[in-house]
Amino acid sequence: MSDENNESGGLQRTIDWKQGLAIALGVPVLILPSIGYFASYVWAFAILVWALSVFQGFMQNFAYGELATMFPRASGLPGFAQSVFRASDENKRYEKSKLLGGFSAWSYWFAWNPVLAIFSILIGSYLKGLIPVFAGVPDLAMYLVSGATVFLFLILVNYRGLSGGATLGYILAVLSLAPLIIISLAPFATGHFEMSNITGSWLPTDWSWDVQHILILLGLFAMAQWSACAWETAAIYGPEYKQPRSDVPKALFICGAICLVTFILVQAACTGTLGVEGILAEPFSPMLPMAQMTLGSIGGSLAILMLIAAMILIIQTAFLGASRAMYSMAGEGNLPKFFGKMNIYGTPVNAMIVIALFNMGFIFLGTPAAILAASAIGYVCANGISLFAYVKAKFDPRFSTLERPFKAPGGWQYVAAFFGFFNLPLCLIGIVYLNSLEVGWASTIVGFVVLALYIPLWFYSQKEGASETGKEKIAVSENSV
Template sequence: MNTSKISWKQGLVIALGVPMLILPNIGYFAGYVGVFSIIVWILSIGQGFLQNIAYGDFALMYPEARGLPGYVQAIFKGKDTKDYDINKFIGGFSAWGYWMAWNPVLAIFSLLIGTYLHGMIPALGNVSEKTISVVAGAVIFTVLIVINRKGLSGGAKAGNVLAVVALIPLIVLSIAPIVTGQFQLSNITAVSLFPETWSWDATHILILLGIMAMAQWSACAWETAAVYAPDYQNPKKDLPKALFSCGLICLVTFVLVQTACIGTLGIQGILEEPYSPMLLMAKISFGNAGAVITLVMLMASMILIIQTALLGSAQAMQSMSVEGNLPKVLSETNQYGTPVKAMILVAVFNLGLIFIGTPAAIVAGSAVGYVIANGITLFAYFKAKGNQKILAPKWWKFIGLGCCILNIPLYLAGIFYINTLDYGLGAALIGILVLFLFVPFWLYAKKEHNQEMIIECQNVEIEVD
């Protein structure tokens, strides 16, 4: 049992890397929905407030469970917690989707770090970006495992420094063009809200649903502040503070960054540098030297979001293992209550993703898992809420149900369509394949459970004889 306790500010720190998740999507959203991409972030974070209030309520309803995966598994257990029935499978499957959503963040930002290093350091010009990304990922993952091996408190304290650095490049680079006069409001107000080719037919509605699903993957991810509810010093008071503080910070940063990029570069300017518009803004505002400084700060920010993903993914795997939905070895913790083995497995898996994937393709597959996890978790909340009034009023369960329907089937259809549209049917099917890899792992856990039951029965018979 982890005895370390964290304050709501430390819980906020763990989730403060979330605003960095806007980086892979600035140009992608602008290309599809133009100026409306600003409104997408407002809508998505508004959705995040609705969902995360439900998740915070869930956390207080089940203080002994470990995060969102734990809450779902606590609900979907069936009549007998030892039975491997459809209820147990649903709970584990939702937890796996949540793991699938957070886990690839390590690979995504390691690839981005490798790309930036390759472009900014001339000495690395002859080294492939993939090699740089793998080396960078291996070093970062190892250091973070060492830092966090003594529990959440140590990891959060180490993140205090990074948390300050994380928001500086996003805020400074967004405000600088406004101060220097390079921000042009006409780039936003003098153009159509949507691209000229946009029409409200079934195809474009599916695209918008896919965009909203990807926005949710970025802008609603601050529910990580609720994952550590059992570790707060005063959960009922600290959890709401952490959730609302992080939500407000995300609202400001997501909207500010997208607005600043469009106002400074214009839609066409963003599309010319879809993967690095912030670096282009750094050069415009501060020159090449400023761009180098910004790169260092951005990489520090990326390390923070990697830490957030590493902690969340490892705890999700531990929770699934404790509930009997993954092999038992992943439930083991060290003397500080930290699931180090799960953390190592997450790191190794992401090194493999770095070898075979690209940031855009990994984000596309990751969003599928997040939609599944949100949909099932929100339905579990609706099922569990009843007439309880803890953090949210009892009627909030209908808000949860509405968000559930938004995720499944609407967002799910949209994200599958946009994945197919951008990366082909094969890429979309790979994401689904990873999602359903849970099945053989679950069957193996079931086998372990059955073997334990046989041994237990044999021991009872021996004692009787």
């Protein structure tokens, strides 16, 4: 297939819902960095926070599933918002609606993009603990080498198209999800799980339902949905499903059911087995002492290997999601066309390389907590705008004639509006407040600066598009003479 044909045809339809589900199965491991963080704020109540967040994901994904079948050529959340907020006047260079749709896509890109740096740092950290020969290697060098190795490996795996990434997803899903479930179920079988650790530590003793604590809870919900609602990523591959109308809903809801069980099970198992104090003693890796307690001496090594496999899987998910978000933005004229270039296999390699370099720079920060906090700001913005896009699509007569093979229940636009306002402004305010308590204002400033960078990029892309349109008109007039 030539470049020209591929460019005109767009992303290739090479996968089914099972392959999309395999790639999205990296999402459940996003709970791992947050087990101790949530327990430090709300103790055992974190179990309910995860359950409510996955429920929120179901509510939002009814809307996203319908949008995916309304716009089968769109690419997930980035494509949905851009399709709905597309300029009504194509001759107008600077259209506010188009800017809003593009900003939603940029926010989504920023939500997924730093996952690569965060988990590359964690992979380097776990490798140092697993392999003695790495003990003397400087932390930053270890992080950079692990990041560069993983990024290069994933670029090569996905170079020939998404199906290669899905194959890797099948393998890593077994390597990561199976041990995750086994380690979480083991305490129930061995008798180490104690319900009193949950019922006796439901909320901190100094917890009160005042404004400060409600803001903390909203911030936790913002961070929770970054993990527990992220299985909408299966819709990102809408343009690459062989049957998008049936494949998208299947991949979304099966992955959601898996997430519901996994998030509740993991947090409950850790809390019931270790207690809140035990989790806080190992806030970044509470699965390790639980595995050692229930599975014996091999448990620790098994848990580390499981975590590394799981981290590679979530990096794969984020890498593909972020690169296709950039491709979608470039195709809609919301980013420079450089990011929309694909190789002969229909893979947006330019975007993947830029994302890898961007995350190598993030690794130099060496602080995954600050990166994650900034990233959650982008995800809140992306979800809020996308839900408002669904509401607009339900009422805008421009979209009334579009086929909707998958329809959300009647009146779902009001449910979407509720969760849209829950994201913007409530969760946004909450995450900003929580960031100020946890890591100061640095991560909030970084988050808003990265989001603001979209403005000059967007104006440049509009100028670039206008220039090409002018050249085409000149060429047409010359040919007609």
